Amino acid sequence: MKGKALVIVAVSLAVCFMVGSPLCFGAEPIKIAGIFALTGRAAHIGTAQRDAVLIAIDEVNEQGGINGRKLEMVMEDTESTPTKAVMALKKILEAEDVAAIIGPTLTGTAMAMRGFIEQEGIPAFMHSGGDVILKAPLKKDDPTSLPKWTFKSPYKAADAMGKICEHMSKHGISKIGFLYSNEGFGKDGLKNVKVQAPKYGVEVVAEEAFEPKDVDMTAQLTRMNAKGVDGIIAWTVGPAMGIIPKNVKQLGIKAPLFECHGAGDPIFWTVAGEAGEGVMMPSTKIVVADQLPDSDPQKKKIQAYVKAYREKFNREPGTMVAYGADAAYIVVDAIKKVGADRAKIRDAIENTQGYLGISGIYNITPEDHNGLSMKDIVMIKATKGGWELMD
Amino acid sequence: MENRNGCKLVDLPESTRRKDRFSFTLLVVIIVLIPVLVESKYYLIVLNIIGLNTIVVVGLNLLIGFAGQISLGHAAFFGLGSYFSGILTANYGFPHWPAMVVAMLATGAIAYLIGYPALKLRGHYLVMATLGFGIIINILMGELEQFTGGHDGLIGIPPLSVGGLTFDNDLKNFYLIWAFVFFCMLVARNLLDSRVGRALRAIHGSEVAANSLGVNTSSYKVKVFVLSAMFASVSGSLYAHYITFISPSTYDFYYSIQVVTMVIVGGMGSLWGSLFGAAILSFISEALHVAKQYHIIAYGVFLSLILIFLPEGVLVGIQHFYQSKKLQRLIAVKTPFLLWFNRF
Numbered sequence: 001m002k003g004k005a006l007v008i009v010a011v012s013l014a015v016c017f018m019v020g021s022p023l024c025f026g027a028e029p030i031k032i033a034g035i036f037a038l039t040g041r042a043a044h045i046g047t048a049q050r051d052a053v054l055i056a057i058d059e060v061n062e063q064g065g066i067n068g069r070k071l072e073m074v075m076e077d078t079e080s081t082p083t084k085a086v087m088a089l090k091k092i093l094e095a096e097d098v099a100a101i102i103g104p105t106l107t108g109t110a111m112a113m114r115g116f117i118e119q120e121g122i123p124a125f126m127h128s129g130g131d132v133i134l135k136a137p138l139k140k141d142d143p144t145s146l147p148k149w150t151f152k153s154p155y156k157a158a159d160a161m162g163k164i165c166e167h168m169s170k171h172g173i174s175k176i177g178f179l180y181s182n183e184g185f186g187k188d189g190l191k192n193v194k195v196q197a198p199k200y201g202v203e204v205v206a207e208e209a210f211e212p213k214d215v216d217m218t219a220q221l222t223r224m225n226a227k228g229v230d231g232i233i234a235w236t237v238g239p240a241m242g243i244i245p246k247n248v249k250q251l252g253i254k255a256p257l258f259e260c261h262g263a264g265d266p267i268f269w270t271v272a273g274e275a276g277e278g279v280m281m282p283s284t285k286i287v288v289a290d291q292l293p294d295s296d297p298q299k300k301k302i303q304a305y306v307k308a309y310r311e312k313f314n315r316e317p318g319t320m321v322a323y324g325a326d327a328a329y330i331v332v333d334a335i336k337k338v339g340a341d342r343a344k345i346r347d348a349i350e351n352t353q354g355y356l357g358i359s360g361i362y363n364i365t366p367e368d369h370n371g372l373s374m375k376d377i378v379m380i381k382a383t384k385g386g387w388e389l390m391d
Numbered sequence: 392m393e394n395r396n397g398c399k400l401v402d403l404p405e406s407t408r409r410k411d412r413f414s415f416t417l418l419v420v421i422i423v424l425i426p427v428l429v430e431s432k433y434y435l436i437v438l439n440i441i442g443l444n445t446i447v448v449v450g451l452n453l454l455i456g457f458a459g460q461i462s463l464g465h466a467a468f469f470g471l472g473s474y475f476s477g478i479l480t481a482n483y484g485f486p487h488w489p490a491m492v493v494a495m496l497a498t499g500a501i502a503y504l505i506g507y508p509a510l511k512l513r514g515h516y517l518v519m520a521t522l523g524f525g526i527i528i529n530i531l532m533g534e535l536e537q538f539t540g541g542h543d544g545l546i547g548i549p550p551l552s553v554g555g556l557t558f559d560n561d562l563k564n565f566y567l568i569w570a571f572v573f574f575c576m577l578v579a580r581n582l583l584d585s586r587v588g589r590a591l592r593a594i595h596g597s598e599v600a601a602n603s604l605g606v607n608t609s610s611y612k613v614k615v616f617v618l619s620a621m622f623a624s625v626s627g628s629l630y631a632h633y634i635t636f637i638s639p640s641t642y643d644f645y646y647s648i649q650v651v652t653m654v655i656v657g658g659m660g661s662l663w664g665s666l667f668g669a670a671i672l673s674f675i676s677e678a679l680h681v682a683k684q685y686h687i688i689a690y691g692v693f694l695s696l697i698l699i700f701l702p703e704g705v706l707v708g709i710q711h712f713y714q715s716k717k718l719q720r721l722i723a724v725k726t727p728f729l730l731w732f733n734r735f
Contacts, residue, residue: 038684047684077680082544082641086634087436087677090561094433108638111544115635132543140481140547183533184542 029065029072030340032057032331033092035103035113040080044267045320046105049127050075052317052324053102055308056332066336078104082112089113093120099340100331102324103127107184110152114138118149123334123346125327126152127320129262130188134369147369149346153327153359155284155372160261161192162199163282163377164233167390169200173231173256177206177224179217179244181236186212189235189260205229212238218247225253237262242271249275256280261377265318269385279382280390284322284359288380291389302358326357330364411580414663418576422569426562435561437677439633442568443626444669446575448653449662450622453579455651456660457591458612459598460510463647464521467528468620470642471498472627477548477637478538487551491628495621502620503613510612517616525647532639544638551632564633571629572666575622580662582618591615595660656697658704667706 034053037046057071065071074096076088085104092098100123104110107130117124118138126133133152139145168176178193180186190207197204206227208220217240224232232255234244241263248257257279259268264283269276285292289302305325309317333355334348352371355362360376379390429435447469454460475494479485485493509520533542540546550559551567558567582588593601594608602608631637649672657668675693679686701708 039687075683077684077686080640082636082638083440083634087433087440090436091433091677094431108542108544108640111546111638112634112636115546130543136543136546138547187536187542 027069029070030335031072031074031096031098033098033101034073034075035078035088035101037080037105038077042080042106048318048320049105049324051313052321053328055312056325056328060332074098078109080106082108085109085113086116089116099335099342100345102327102331107133114147114150118147122149122342123349124150125331126150127154127323127327128152129154129157131156131158151349151369153323155360155376156370157188158192158196159374160282160377161189161196162374163379164258165196165200165202167379168202168231174201175203175205175229176231176233177229178204179208179220179232179234181212181240182209183212185237186235193233212240215243217244218251221247221251221253225251230255233258235260239271241268245272245279246275264380264387265320266316268382276382280379282377283380284319285378286317286322286358287319287387288378288389297356301356305358322358326359329357330355330362418573426565432561435565439561439564439568441670441673442572443630444653444673445572445666446626447623447650448665448669449575449579450619451650452654452665453615454619455654457595458615459595460517460612461515461651462521463518464525465623465650466642466644466646467525468498468502468623469627470528470532471501472624473631473637474532474539476628477545477631481545481548487632494628495624498624499617499621502617506613506616510609510616525644529639529643532642542639544636546636548631548635550635568629571625576662656705658707661704661707664704664706671705
């Protein structure tokens with residue numbers, strides 16, 4: 001009896017292997033690389049984006065995958081440093097057969113990875129803010145050598161600045177002060193405000209810088225106030241996001257305060273506390289999903305996503321989450337259309353037109369590997385621990 | 392082995408020389424064999440980063456282990472190498488190798504300017520000077536935008552080449568970087584076995600004694616500091632040409648701390664310890680990634696364990712442990728015999 005049972009097991013196993021594993025164990029999964037800043041200085045953004053991507057992938061898998069093949073994310077940590085990011089990239093490319101890359105989080109890590117991504121020829125959808133990723137040529141002496149395989153989901157920082165200036169000119173603010181953190185992000189903002197403000201008839205009468213780790217900006221704000229500004233833009237992420245509103249309240253400055261597009265995140269209330277009340281900023285629609293007019297085509301999609309995010313992680317999604325989600329959905333969509341071939345995925349992503357995303361409506365072209373415009377950005381106001389949509 | 396002065400104590404013993412010859416041969420064999428065994432680009436890049444770190448750590452160990460001075464600014468020297476090489480080649484089309492030499496000499500000169508006043512003073516003034524210097528250089532990397540590309544980084548650094556051979560992939564860079572590691576270790580080893588080395592080891596033993604015997608301690612300390620900065624600069628140049636993109640965040644204060652940790656974990660004053668320290672820390676930090684987001688904690692625990700149980704460094708610690716075992720065995724074997732012998 002025992003012998004017979006063994007024979008049956010052996011035969012059935014053999015049949016399984018002969019027919020091929022797909023029938024017995026399900027098809028090979030399609031692998032996507034997820035490279036995020038899970039530790040280091042950008043860990044709070046990287047982990048949120050990882051969760052955002054996981055939701056998109058789980059959703060596809062619950063619906064039975066793509067042509068019967070499940071999606072699987074292979075994850076690596078950049079530790080928020082460029083060298084580790086390149087190592088993570090090579091580790092994944094070597095160990096796994098991945099169809100596309102989602103991430104990384106920081107602009108510096110993205111710039112370091114970019115060259116190797118182009119060399120390898122693998123589509124990469126990044127969540128990093130810096131426009132330089134798409135704008136800087138790959139070869140110094142050839143300005144047309146722009147990245148072919150690299151895309152990014154956050155809207156351009158220039159557009160966010162434009163949105164603030166547009167809002168200001170509508171509300172009669174014409175003389176502003178620009179306060180920025182003295183590092184890459186802040187200086188990038190300074191360049192942008194000088195281009196965008198004149199377009200909307202807004203004049204920058206005061207420019208003040210502070211170090212990212214500074215704990216008090218009253219000196220800068222006092223100088224600014226003395227110049228009679230009727231609006232202040234503070235361009236920074238991190239603890240300074242909360243310190244500046246506190247200082248503004250302490251000094252009794254009446255001029256309205258605007259912050260950057262990274263501020264629309266629950267972390268803003270953690271650092272700003274009550275002083276955050278009334279601060280305005282450009283943002284993706286995700287933080288004000290329920291306040292959107294019903295005519296907004298994105299409303300339903302965003303609401304469904306926010307619900308899924310809350311259920312799964314039991315916290316509120318911030319504006320960074322939207323970027324992670326869109327990068328994932330667009331890549332997954334491309335795979336759905338053309339399969340797991342890298343070159344075909346790249347072409348499909350580049351032809352994404354009118355894609356209804358969480359951050360906005362993506363119209364990606366060979367010239368514009370981002371695809372969002374100023375129309376996708378909304379102005380929001382920090383109110384009672386939450387956000388209020390402004391016109 | 393007796394030298395001109397008839398001084399036996401300070402020369403390296405013949406057994407050490409034999410061991411060193413063996414170790415260097417072994418290193419060459421391993422370097423040549425590794426690419427045959429390892430095909431993965433990932434392992435090659437890990438090995439390359441280990442190599443680059445080793446060059447910095449060997450230099451730093453000369454300073455810490457022999458001159459008894461700590462530098463918290465080696466990220467800056469590493470960065471100066473990268474940026475001099477990168478700016479000269481990418482922005483001004485300088486030939487690669489001369490640019491690397493210029494970078495090395497310029498970094499050395501800058502180190503001299505810092506080391507000369509700081510090392511005239513007794514005590515740990517160099518730590519303060521290099522700490523400040525490292526932070527200043529890191530800020531300058533971001534601020535001097537027209538040269539460095541600012542915080543967006545410097546793009547378009549060409550790979551190194553010799554004749555028709557361009558070092559444009561991980562394997563070619565492996566041979567290049569490890570050839571430099573071998574060369575730098577050889578320089579360090581021969582230096583320690585020379586008149587300068589004897590002076591340095593004397594300073595390490597007792598600065599006062601060395602001074603009283605006519606060793607110009609501050610001059611030697613400055614020289615070692617400059618040399619160690621030049622080592623870091625070479626490593627930085629190689630890094631820039633290998634990754635072909637550099638940005639200030641690579642050269643922050645944490646990198647300075649990291650290389651000092653490598654020296655301590657490997658063993659202060661131990662040449663092979665430098666290689667070991669760089670290798671073990673670079674490798675462990677990668678291997679611990681299996682612990683997902685907890686890898687930082689695991690890394691901390693690992694470091695604490697090393698410092699608690701092997702405070703003199705892993706390699707030196709293991710050697711001592713082995714030697715004490717040998718001694719115990721010797722005692723265990725010989726004691727009964729001696730006891731028996733004493734009865735007569």
